[in-house]
Amino acid sequence: MTHRIVSVFGTRPEAIKMAPLVNAIDNSRNLDSSVVVTAQHREMLDQVLELFQIKPDKDLDVMKKRQSLSEITTNVLLKMDEVISSEKPDLLLVHGDTSTTFTAALSAYYNKVPIGHVEAGLRTGDKYAPFPEEMNRNLVGSLADLHFAPTVGARDNLLSEGIPTDNIFVTGNTVVDALKTSVQSDYKFSDEKLANLALPSLTSDNDTKLVTLEVHRRENLGEPIENIFKGVKKLVDDFPEIFVLFPVHRNPAVREPAERILGNHERIILTDPLATRDFHNLIARSYMILTDSGGIQEEAPSFGVPVLVLRNKTERIEGLRQGTILLTGNETDRVYKDASRLLTDGEFYNTMKNRQNPYGDGNASKRIVDAIDYFFKNIDTRPKDYLVTGQD
Incomplete structure (x- = not known):
């Protein structure tokens, strides 16, 4: 059975980190990919979409000059409600800690759609540092059903907040996957x-x-x-x-x-x-x-x-x-x-x-796709967590 995965992002950093995952979902036999961009950052977002050859299925185009966080949140929430109604996702993927991330996850929750959080579990412990990102990712952590933690430390943060072990997958960070495409000698x-x-x-x-x-x-x-x-x-x-x-x-x-x-x-x-x-x-x-x-x-x-x-x-x-x-x-x-x-x-x-990069080996997107397949029972074996020297 094919499951519909809707990936939502709106800023350049989100797009860079989601792009290799979107491409991995596109290449999956069991998952049907749809991409929604909010265009919280317009020009910089479009550059990334062109680089990774991603054509959004829906563009909410919420970018306005000098809009407040409240305006971004309100606009995305209203438009995402329409998207979920039309796309009918089996899983909605968000990334990181932007206003787009939190608002799209909130909309999915209101519509009882399962949520996957890419780059889950990052914490400073201070809700104003960074602002508003720290609270955005905390709130998404409370809403998400699947948590794709880039590191063991991020996993441990989630465990300390009461997230069940079975819902957390340590994958590495998809940004390292993206670098394999963009850097050339x-x-x-x-x-x-x-x-x-x-x-x-x-x-x-x-x-x-x-x-x-x-x-x-x-x-x-x-x-x-x-x-x-x-x-x-x-x-x-x-x-x-x-x-x-x-x-x-x-x-x-x-x-x-x-x-x-x-x-x-x-x-x-x-x-x-x-x-x-x-x-x-x-x-x-x-x-x-x-x-x-x-x-x-x-x-x-x-x-x-x-x-x-x-x-x-x-x-x-x-x-x-x-x-x-x-x-x-x-x-x-x-x-x-x-x-x-x-x-x-x-x-x-x-x-x-000369220190080893603790954030990934370029295979995070594959691990996330495997975790999604495991969630939908497309595969029987739970994917192994990504570990580096000094992690356990």
């Missing part, structure tokens, strides 16, 4: 500024060290982001062998201080947000990354690139334990100190560089 950048730079290759060292900066989160806006930028500027002033590339978020609260503090330095390059494939290949060629993003903490270790996390808390605890990331925060002196250490302490740098 002979890649030609589509962004004009990047195409004209002598970027390091994937296969050889370079005397010039590329530092990628990525910062945009709400909790860093205002004084924290200015502190981060001041630390980065001091770093570039003191280390002539590095240059910084910063794809700047379109939010004026990010763009204005970036241009004011960093914009006039010859070794700091500000670009518009990059296409997904450009950004993945930029990560792979970086010496280190400074970011407040969640996904990059999972992506960069696949290429042995150390990550300084520009937040005071992270839900990617496995990266801290494994030593692939360092929790740096957003104070000027700490940003400068931690980045300087990676430039001057070769032993420390190589320790971070």
Whole structure:
């Protein structure tokens, strides 16, 4: 018997991580795939859909300038009710922690449709950090029937909240699956500024060290982001062998201080947000990354690139334990100190560089499809959990 699986996502990070899973479902004998996008992020979402050759079956097109979280939630909830009525899914899949994720799951619950949560179980323990993502994923965790935890740590978070063991599958993270498609040793950048730079290759060292900066989160806006930028500027002033590339978020609260503090330095390059494939290949060629993003903490270790996390808390605890990331925060002196250490302490740098990526081996999508088949009794054997060194 074929079961109808409706995958819902709306932002670029969701799309990147859901794309390999959508393709895996498409190739399944027992599952019928339908894709619904909310277009919570319009332009950046469309780039990912094109990259992975995914054509949505329904596009809710909820994107509006300066809309509030309440408006996004209301619009998605009303439109998802219509989608579920017409698509009649046997299982609705959502990813991660966006407003689309929570609202689509809530709509499925109201319609008594089983919910599968991809990248389940991430927690910081502080409902305002990150905001609103921490509560979004907590609430989806309360609604979901299947929990696809990327790591053992995420599984343990769910168990501590009373989720039954039988409902949790440790799969690895689908973002590692996506990297296998997008990163190439002979890649030609589509962004004009990047195409004209002598970027390091994937296969050889370079005397010039590329530092990628990525910062945009709400909790860093205002004084924290200015502190981060001041630390980065001091770093570039003191280390002539590095240059910084910063794809700047379109939010004026990010763009204005970036241009004011960093914009006039010859070794700091500000670009518009990059296409997904450009950004993945930029990560792979970086010496280190400074970011407040969640996904990059999972992506960069696949290429042995150390990550300084520009937040005071992270839900990617496995990266801290494994030593692939360092929790740096957003104070000027700490940003400068931690980045300087990676430039001057070769032993420390190589320790971070050579750690195994705790977030996956590129087969998470297959494990999730197998888990869905097991849920619908299409197969008799429960899929094995994904484990790495140090997990149990």
